[in-house]
Structure formats: C-alpha cells, structure tokens
Amino acid sequence: xxxxxxxxxxxxxxxxxxxxxxxxxxxxxxxxxxxxxxxxxxxxxxxxxxxxxxxxxxxxxxxxxxxxxxxxxxxxxxxxxxxxxxxxxxxxxxxxxxxxxxxxxxxxxxxxxxxxxxxxxxxxxxx
Numbered sequence: 413x414x415x416x417x418x419x420x421x422x423x424x425x426x427x428x429x430x431x432x433x434x435x436x437x438x439x440x441x442x443x444x445x446x447x448x449x450x451x452x453x454x455x456x457x458x459x460x461x462x463x464x465x466x467x468x469x470x471x472x473x474x475x476x477x478x479x480x481x482x483x484x485x486x487x488x489x490x491x492x493x494x495x496x497x498x499x500x501x502x503x504x505x506x507x508x509x510x511x512x513x514x515x516x517x518x519x520x521x522x523x524x525x526x527x528x529x530x531x532x533x534x535x536x537x538x539x
Contacts, residue, residue, distance in 0.1 A: 413504060419452075
C-alpha cells in the first residue's frame, strides 16, 4: 500500500482538511498563532523524544501548550501541529483514502491542541 502525491498537492489536502473544521476551531487555530506544517517524515530524534521506535508510525504531532493547559498562547511561542506526508502515503493505496487519512490526522492533532488526550480523541472516532 502506497499512494504518493507531490508535496504541493499534499499541502493542499492538508489545507482542505483544516478548512473542513468547524469555523470556530479553524479561527481558534489562527487566533492562537498555531503553526501548521507538513514535513516528509518524523526525524529519528523526534521519534526517540516521543519514545517511539523507527518501525512505529507517526502521522502527526501536536506540540506546545494545549488550550486545556494554558489558555491563550498570545505571550508564548506558538504551538505547532505537524503532519507527516510519507507515513500517511505509505498507509493508503488511493486518493480517497489519502484524503480521508489526512482529514482524520488533522482533526486528531487539533483535538490534542484543544486539550483532548489520546483516549478522548479515540472516543471521538479520530484514533
């Protein structure tokens, strides 16, 4: 299973996923200065920091202070949501599945930014 697109096309898919959020969530990401970035894949260093092995898959990562932990980010460094292109592409075999996985990953990481833990995010169907 692998379905690849150009980095520019993948960026567009991520942007579409962000725009599909409820307006209040999308606006909150903007007002809280959350950086949304796409990277090819997580670094070995990042996997080590998270206690993951190279054979484990990471589709996305929310870093920084969640709204549940600190409220407004106006006076701190921005939080960051990273979406990893290659692991997602390697988990799907067509464009429809790619779009769906990016959407699920974006919503999952936004859920973490909003303060939900892994179990709560999974209970929302975004596991």
